[in-house]
Amino acid sequence: MRIGELSKATGIPVPTIKYYLREGLLPAGERTHANQVSYTAEHAQRLRLIRAMVQVGELPIGTVRTMLAEVDSAERPTDSMLGRLSGALVASRSPGAHADEQELAETAALLQRHGYTRTDSVHVRMIADVLAMLHRLGRPELVGIVDHYADLALQIAETDLATLTAIEDRDNLAESMIIGSVLGEALFAALRRAAHATVSARVFPEDKVDTSSAS
Amino acid sequence: MRIGELSKATGIPVPTIKYYLREGLLPAGERTHANQVSYTAEHAQRLRLIRAMVQVGELPIGTVRTMLAEVDSAERPTDSMLGRLSGALVASRSPGAHADEQELAETAALLQRHGYTRTDSVHVRMIADVLAMLHRLGRPELVGIVDHYADLALQIAETDLATLTAIEDRDNLAESMIIGSVLGEALFAALRRAAHATVSARVFPEDKVDTSSAS
Numbered sequence: 019m020r021i022g023e024l025s026k027a028t029g030i031p032v033p034t035i036k037y038y039l040r041e042g043l044l045p046a047g048e049r050t051h052a053n054q055v056s057y058t059a060e061h062a063q064r065l066r067l068i069r070a071m072v073q074v075g076e077l078p079i080g081t082v083r084t085m086l087a088e089v090d091s092a093e094r095p096t097d098s099m100l101g102r103l104s105g106a107l108v109a110s111r112s113p114g115a116h117a118d119e120q121e122l123a124e125t126a127a128l129l130q131r132h133g134y135t136r137t138d139s140v141h142v143r144m145i146a147d148v149l150a151m152l153h154r155l156g157r158p159e160l161v162g163i164v165d166h167y168a169d170l171a172l173q174i175a176e177t178d179l180a181t182l183t184a185i186e187d188r189d190n191l192a193e194s195m196i197i198g199s200v201l202g203e204a205l206f207a208a209l210r211r212a213a214h215a216t217v218s219a220r221v222f223p224e225d226k227v228d229t230s231s232a233s
Numbered sequence: 234m235r236i237g238e239l240s241k242a243t244g245i246p247v248p249t250i251k252y253y254l255r256e257g258l259l260p261a262g263e264r265t266h267a268n269q270v271s272y273t274a275e276h277a278q279r280l281r282l283i284r285a286m287v288q289v290g291e292l293p294i295g296t297v298r299t300m301l302a303e304v305d306s307a308e309r310p311t312d313s314m315l316g317r318l319s320g321a322l323v324a325s326r327s328p329g330a331h332a333d334e335q336e337l338a339e340t341a342a343l344l345q346r347h348g349y350t351r352t353d354s355v356h357v358r359m360i361a362d363v364l365a366m367l368h369r370l371g372r373p374e375l376v377g378i379v380d381h382y383a384d385l386a387l388q389i390a391e392t393d394l395a396t397l398t399a400i401e402d403r404d405n406l407a408e409s410m411i412i413g414s415v416l417g418e419a420l421f422a423a424l425r426r427a428a429h430a431t432v433s434a435r436v437f438p439e440d441k442v443d444t445s446s447a448s
Contacts, residue, residue: 066370129427136430144423148289148416155281157412166392167424170385175428177381179436197372201363207418208359209382212344213390215351221394
């Protein structure tokens with residue numbers, strides 16, 4: 019298909035497609051005539067993947083490039099590949115406070131008590147930074163929430179990996195890892211907020227202003 | 234304290250503080266002399282709150298202003314206040330696909346089966362949009378994950394609201410809602426990734442390349 023058809027198939031404007039081509043996120047099409055370039059269904063799929071990362075994941079272009087390079091590498095997915103993808107994701111969010119060494123060690127110890135075996139990652143630093151920020155904001159009563167979250171996050175991860183391991187095809191798996199990381203996070207965040215609405219309707223019932231008694 | 238001391242106490246540079254003052258996010262200090270303005274511990278606390286929203290929550294300044302207006306309003310927190318805060322948060326993340334009316338109705342029905350009572354919110358649209366995107370990306374096998382996520386998100390919300398209702402003071406509660414929404418989401422996302430590392434180390438063990446047998 020031509021670039022205009024690719025745009026129609028994906029809903030992505032032609033200038034944006036050209037930008038992704040220039041940035042090397044999208045492989046060049048095949049030149050069929052002097053003035054005509056042809057694109058395939060694979061281009062459309064790649065464009066949708068880029069769009070998911072940019073729009074839902076709000077990832078910067080550099081991070082998208084890193085993650086696509088993982089998809090295109092010849093390796094089969096391993097633990098370290100998921101780690102690199104995950105590291106690329108976390109690098110796009112800057113922490114607002116910096117935990118000191120003791121706070122970092124305490125966070126690692128807390129996670130180990132909950133059954134986490136990898137406690138030397140950038141994510142553990144992020145967790146420690148958020149907890150440090152809660153302390154600095156004078157909200158120690160909110161810190162305790164990490165104990166509940168830690169157990170629930172492990173349950174989520176078990177669910178995610180069970181879904182991923184059911185996928186046979188390697189290309190499919192690498193792409194699914196990215197889609198699962200990016201869209202899974204957006205999905206869970208939206209569900210958490212919808213759940214807040216459900217639970218808070220019970221906990222903080224809306225005031226019913228009785229205008230008849232005010233007169 | 235003077236603006237330089239406020240900067241030292243919070244770790245936020247003076248030009249950034251001046252920007253927040255101009256944008257109306259931070260109330261003006263008290264003019265004590267012709268050329269001197271004094272700030273209080275409340276200014277420092279407000280600055281840390283802004284920083285949490287901007288750096289960890291990555292919220293645009295307009296959203297931060299909306300949320301601070303909720304904190305400063307005289308109302309006591311109600312269901313609708315949490316809803317407005319939560320709506321301000323979701324508005325900063327644009328979905329990458331648009332669910333049609335049928336997909337939206339199916340998502341609402343799915344949530345109702347899991348015990349969600351508020352299924353007319355922006356969050357439900359976001360959930361439907363993410364599911365629509367998974368379908369458009371040719372990943373129907375990832376859609377089933379929403380059933381597990383829906384139950385776990387309700388458990389998180391129960392935990393969050395139990396923590397919030399333990400807080401007596403109204404100002405404290407409004408601020409805690411914001412902090413809990415923004416930092417809670419960053420905290421859970423980081424935990425989920427740390428949990429991925431733990432679970433994937435078990436599921437996708439790293440290849441041990443045996444160089445001795447290659448010769």
